[in-house]
Amino acid sequence: MSPGTRQPGELLAAAAAGDRAALARLLSIIERGGAPAAAVAKLAYGAAPPYTVGITGAPGAGKSTLTNALIREVRTGWPAAEDGGAGAQHDPVDQVAVLAVDPSSPFSGGAILGDRIRMQDHATDPSVFIRSMATRGHLGGLALAVPDAVRVMGAAGLPLVIVETVGVGQMEVDVASAADTTVVVVTPGWGDSMQANKAGLLEVANVFVINKADRPGVREARRDLEQMLELSAPAAWRPPVLTTTATDGEGVRALWQAVARHRAHLVRSGLLASRRRERLGEELRRVLTARLLQRLDDLAAGERFGAAVDGVTSGTLDPYEAADGLLSDLIG
């Protein structure tokens, strides 16, 4: 049977048995959204969630090259306790997935294509699964699709998912909030261009990386980040500031160790479970918002809405009264 005719349950069973075409097809269903996506997402519930590492930063920060280099370290397994890990010995990571998220910009298509090319070191490695995802013009589309995609990857048996996103706008904050550990990648000289986003950076970062550390300005970038951290409220986890040169692998092992230390911190403190619960609450809220707005679309296409607009236009109703009337029709 071709993947196109199989039901979601069959596809998930095939994906869990290692059929990557079946997994790709499930992710395409998630990407397109709507009822079929919800049906697939439902199947993935109950499976243990994969550990999720978010990698975010401005375009050109070298995120894909860094992800490419990080995959190599990830394959060596979670470090033992002396290297920042949680366990007595290396905990293997037999498979890695990368989800490269393309925010709904019509201009980044080329960049994403280039990114995939930069990651092709691992293109023929069957234990590395790379997938890019774009959802355009759909309210909350990516914010809903990314956690579902991660969940499906987990249900297919992938224990670790790296989610790579561009930028730190609200969309990216939402997407980053799907990660257990978020790595924010900046470059020397970042301060000038990202001044405006400092609050957003602090909100999402668990680990800071200054990539392209072979360029001038590393010291200033580090000082900027450290000052920003000094000014923020003290917390049990203070994001470390690391330097990497992803193109030659410099500093990438230390990055993986920092991710492992953050994971160990989350596990020990109980935050891994409580944050995942919070995220599920946010996710539920997004699903509810999407449903309510769908109802509103249906309402706005109907006769009662037209009659209300007529009333407002003729001055017999104001929009607030009209909205109250329509709401009580809708909600009671």
Next chain:
Amino acid sequence: MSPGTRQPGELLAAAAAGDRAALARLLSIIERGGAPAAAVAKLAYGAAPPYTVGITGAPGAGKSTLTNALIREVRTGWPAAEDGGAGAQHDPVDQVAVLAVDPSSPFSGGAILGDRIRMQDHATDPSVFIRSMATRGHLGGLALAVPDAVRVMGAAGLPLVIVETVGVGQMEVDVASAADTTVVVVTPGWGDSMQANKAGLLEVANVFVINKADRPGVREARRDLEQMLELSAPAAWRPPVLTTTATDGEGVRALWQAVARHRAHLVRSGLLASRRRERLGEELRRVLTARLLQRLDDLAAGERFGAAVDGVTSGTLDPYEAADGLLSDLIG
């Protein structure tokens, strides 16, 4: 009695009698939003809406200086038919209001202050009312507040309102859609920086102005705009492309005449009424969205939502089932 203790109805009566402090107070109530804003907005329904001219463009395009210069022309009245107006003779405009909208950027505070200074030519003219408005962090805040503010100005007897907004993002498109005639201001060299926004520009522009026309690059800017217009679908109104040097008033009379021609076109074609009806439909939809999201906030703070999150966390529910359950509680 001080303005602070007067009821909205009293304030509106005072504003209509020329009390500018009362009008300012009403606009502050609108700006803060919520139930008091809705109460004020309701009072303004039924009054004839003012003619609304939107002026939008990137920061630094000289919008405030242009608005300042335009006010002088506006005071000469709507041009007679031979100058593009609708009537046989000049139709007086005894009062002008300017609403300078500050999108929710924490960085534009200084610019807005500077803008107000550039408009102070008219600061002591009692027939010119200038007001800036910011609404931060409130979903759809400005999109709801601007039409209400314009309506209140109309109810207070101001026949013409110029709404000045920055940029052409979605927020600005929403705000511009509160205007009868929208003037998009660009500068020579605009093409490089605003390439990405061309579709947005075309969507909102009724008149294009190349301001700072004393600088090099006017011909290229005009060619860019004309080409863009050539490529768009033919329409009954083709936006004219004008040049101005707002600092010395050059071209500003022609701009006012173009606004008058557009107004005459809207009146003759019946579009003025049909577009205002469409805008009221959009406004009703925004009010409904705000109310629905308010209900969602209330729901998310309640026990049932917490129980649903528990269900999702423990794997006995998925967010889609949980959302269906909560929605049927909410909507039935």
